[in-house]
Amino acid sequence: MTKEKKTRKITLNHITKVEGHAEVDISVKEGKIEHCHVHSVEGARYFEGLIKGRKYDEITLITSRICGICSCGHTIASIKAIENALGIKSTTQTELLRELITIGERIRSHASHIYFFSLPDYLGYDSAIAMAKKYNQEIKDCLEIVRVGNELVKLIGGRDMHPFVSVVGGFTIVKPREEFERVLDDLKSMIPLAKKTIRLFASLKVPKYKKNDTVFISLENHKTFPLHTGEIISNTGLKFSKNRYKEFIEEHFHNDSTAKFASIQGKEFTTGALARINNSFDKLSVSSKKIIKELKIKFPSTNLFDNNLAQAIEILHWSERAIEIIENNKFKQEKIIEPRLGNKNQYRGIGAIEVPRGILFHDYTFNKEGILTHANIITPTVQNLADMEINVKTYLNEFLKKRAGEDKTVLQKEIEKMVRAFDPCFSCSTHFLKVNWEEN
Amino acid sequence: MSKKLKVGIFGITGCMGCQLNILYQKDLMAILDAVDLRAFPVGKEHNIEEEDFDIIFLEGVVVNDKDLQELKKYRNMTKKLVAIGACATDGCVPAIKNFVNNKNVELSVYHENELKQMNSLDPRPIDDFVKVDHYIYGCPMDKIEFLNFMKQTLLGKDFKVYSKPICYECNLRERGCLLEEGKECLGPVTFGNCSVMCPNENYSCIGCRGPYPDSNFEAYFKLLESKGIPKKTIFSHINRFAGIKFQRAMLKQKEEREMTGEHACYDMFCHVAKHKLNKKGENCWGK
Numbered sequence: 001m002t003k004e005k006k007t008r009k010i011t012l013n014h015i016t017k018v019e020g021h022a023e024v025d026i027s028v029k030e031g032k033i034e035h036c037h038v039h040s041v042e043g044a045r046y047f048e049g050l051i052k053g054r055k056y057d058e059i060t061l062i063t064s065r066i067c068g069i070c071s072c073g074h075t076i077a078s079i080k081a082i083e084n085a086l087g088i089k090s091t092t093q094t095e096l097l098r099e100l101i102t103i104g105e106r107i108r109s110h111a112s113h114i115y116f117f118s119l120p121d122y123l124g125y126d127s128a129i130a131m132a133k134k135y136n137q138e139i140k141d142c143l144e145i146v147r148v149g150n151e152l153v154k155l156i157g158g159r160d161m162h163p164f165v166s167v168v169g170g171f172t173i174v175k176p177r178e179e180f181e182r183v184l185d186d187l188k189s190m191i192p193l194a195k196k197t198i199r200l201f202a203s204l205k206v207p208k209y210k211k212n213d214t215v216f217i218s219l220e221n222h223k224t225f226p227l228h229t230g231e232i233i234s235n236t237g238l239k240f241s242k243n244r245y246k247e248f249i250e251e252h253f254h255n256d257s258t259a260k261f262a263s264i265q266g267k268e269f270t271t272g273a274l275a276r277i278n279n280s281f282d283k284l285s286v287s288s289k290k291i292i293k294e295l296k297i298k299f300p301s302t303n304l305f306d307n308n309l310a311q312a313i314e315i316l317h318w319s320e321r322a323i324e325i326i327e328n329n330k331f332k333q334e335k336i337i338e339p340r341l342g343n344k345n346q347y348r349g350i351g352a353i354e355v356p357r358g359i360l361f362h363d364y365t366f367n368k369e370g371i372l373t374h375a376n377i378i379t380p381t382v383q384n385l386a387d388m389e390i391n392v393k394t395y396l397n398e399f400l401k402k403r404a405g406e407d408k409t410v411l412q413k414e415i416e417k418m419v420r421a422f423d424p425c426f427s428c429s430t431h432f433l434k435v436n437w438e439e440n
Numbered sequence: 441m442s443k444k445l446k447v448g449i450f451g452i453t454g455c456m457g458c459q460l461n462i463l464y465q466k467d468l469m470a471i472l473d474a475v476d477l478r479a480f481p482v483g484k485e486h487n488i489e490e491e492d493f494d495i496i497f498l499e500g501v502v503v504n505d506k507d508l509q510e511l512k513k514y515r516n517m518t519k520k521l522v523a524i525g526a527c528a529t530d531g532c533v534p535a536i537k538n539f540v541n542n543k544n545v546e547l548s549v550y551h552e553n554e555l556k557q558m559n560s561l562d563p564r565p566i567d568d569f570v571k572v573d574h575y576i577y578g579c580p581m582d583k584i585e586f587l588n589f590m591k592q593t594l595l596g597k598d599f600k601v602y603s604k605p606i607c608y609e610c611n612l613r614e615r616g617c618l619l620e621e622g623k624e625c626l627g628p629v630t631f632g633n634c635s636v637m638c639p640n641e642n643y644s645c646i647g648c649r650g651p652y653p654d655s656n657f658e659a660y661f662k663l664l665e666s667k668g669i670p671k672k673t674i675f676s677h678i679n680r681f682a683g684i685k686f687q688r689a690m691l692k693q694k695e696e697r698e699m700t701g702e703h704a705c706y707d708m709f710c711h712v713a714k715h716k717l718n719k720k721g722e723n724c725w726g727k
Binding site: 021042043044045046047048049050052053054055058061062065066067068069071108112116120126127128129130143146147150158159160161162164165167172173374375416 | 673
């Protein structure tokens with residue numbers, strides 16, 4: 001028998017406080033992390049298969065169910081892919097309303113993630129519910145921000161989750177001005193809370209950790225902070241149109257063929273709030289930049305733990321953008337634009353938008369009757385998974401250098417902290433059932 | 441003071457929307473203060489799984505063996521099992537897979553060798569396998585219904601099941617009829633109590649709350665056909681959010697009609713092989 005040193009195995013059977021079900025396997029050998037596997041254990045739901053054979057106007061109702069936390073993002077990405085395919089040019093008003101619905105979702109998704117999922121990690125609590133006694137005000141602030149986000153989504157989308165009012169070609173109903181004014185007031189009174197949130201998260205002691213070779217990708221449109229439009233760019237100088245995503249973003253199969261993950265030109269990458277701020281810092285709102293300067297927050301940052309702070313900053317930026325849109329526009333009922341089908345045998349369209357966790361791709365092909373024949377969906381969590389594993393490994397190895405022989409529960413906590421910093425959404429990533437990262 | 445109710449909120453495969461809905465709402469979180477929330481993995485780190493629960497709320501649909509094992513585990517852990525949201529109550533969108541070519545669907549997402557590892561089952565609502573005590577319908581689950589359930593339970597009252605179709609409340613609101621406008625609204629055959637959410641926003645009812653048991657399907661289909669809505673469209677809509685339950689309800693009605701010698705006109709809607717609608721579990725409970 002060989003005299004091998006003992007390998008410690010840590011399995012986190014159910015990572016709590018994340019969206020969906022996931023497991024992480026880590027093996028530690030001689031005080032070093034040998035393997036790190038993050039895998040989604042959510043059952044497969046086959047969305048790309050389920051929408052096959054359906055008419056273009058039925059798709060978004062189904063794709064929104066991919067994920068509860070970013071149902072608006074899936075709805076809009078889906079609509080954009082369909083409209084691009086079928087040659088529908090939506091009106092300026094429609095685009096603004098779509099922007100509002102995504103903003104509403106962004107606000108509540110970020111707030112709930114940083115306060116409910118991440119903050120307890122830093123303050124040493126089991127959950128936000130357990131925090132409520134000592135940090136009552138913080139929880140109240142969070143619930144208020146989430147409420148305003150919900151209200152905004154409800155105003156545009158008909159309800160606060162799985163919006164149905166937003167359809168191909170427009171909106172089935174546009175609410176009267178009073179209702180916009182009501183949400184406008186909510187948003188305005190929420191701004192101080194958004195600023196408070198940034199201060200709170202800037203004051204947290206996040207682990208000193210850097211991974212300087214991280215590739216950050218996001219959308220970029222030269223004018224505004226990225227949301228629905230633009231080309232895909234990276235901090236390493238890549239730039240390409242969404243229609244060429246397949247040339248750059250590859251989906252890999254691993255040795256055992258069950259593992260599938262995304263990489264860009266062969267390298268893992270990160271997308272999401274931190275990537276957006278790193279790549280488009282200049283386009284943040286004036287007051288966001290002011291508070292960043294005041295608190296001496298440094299961007300770009302390659303410390304993935306700063307993703308939470310980036311999310312807090314985005315809450316402020318996007319709330320201000322929503323106020324700007326509602327103040328400067330009077331919305332009225334518009335006719336829904338119908339596609340003109342039949343002039344081509346095949347229609348293909350791609351939708352790429354920034355959702356809370358990064359870029360979301362929906363790629364559809366329709367036949368001449370407008371029936372979907374092929375679909376490909378790449379969610380942000382899928383794109384982030386490979387980098388998540390590498391970061392868990394790198395971070396944990398640094399951690400072990402300083403605190404060798406640390407107790408298993410302490411390590412588990414650190415792993416979860418890192419995984420949560422990415423704000424993964426495992427419902428979305430389900431169709432990449434298992435992701436294995438193996439050391440060369 | 442009496443002892444607090446021991447409550448757990450869990451999920452199997454699904455979009456998590458129903459559980460997030462609890463986390464997102466001030467009122468819902470507030471009412472959970474009144475109970476002993478022993479487990480809620482989406483919201484807290486330490487979750488107790490072995491003890492006797494009074495109520496377990498379960499989101500999600502059974503799509504593989506792992507889901508099934510977990511479902512059985514939760515059932516054994518609790519006095520009352522409450523299905524929350526369309527996945528648990530009716531199968532929701534994942535259950536569309538029952539009505540299309542299964543292999544094609546699977547292969548459009550995964551490779552053959554990946555599929556082998558998935559232990560996929562035909563997606564089914566949870567009452568196909570275990571007894572469910574209460575249902576909170578909707579996709580996502582109706583928040584008011586959830587709140588009412590909690591209030592009634594905390595007061596020691598029985599949760600009253602609302603038993604009227606969508607159309608009833610829609611008429612009361614005098615919003616006009618989408619069916620009359622020629623839109624394929626599922627209102628007449630769908631369980632109500634959602635404040636007519638979709639028709640209110642000028643959107644046809646999508647049937648996410650499952651079939652209203654006393655619906656007259658025959659009259660409904662005749663009406664749709666008279667409006668020129670193609671059969672294929674109707675079929676596709678019926679099967680979106682509660683296909684299994686709709687098909688079963690239709691089949692039951694058809695059989696009842698046939699027993700009395702009447703001919704039911706909606707043969708094509710029940711074209712899914714009867715055995716596919718059979719329940720999978722050893723104990724067949726259900727609505």
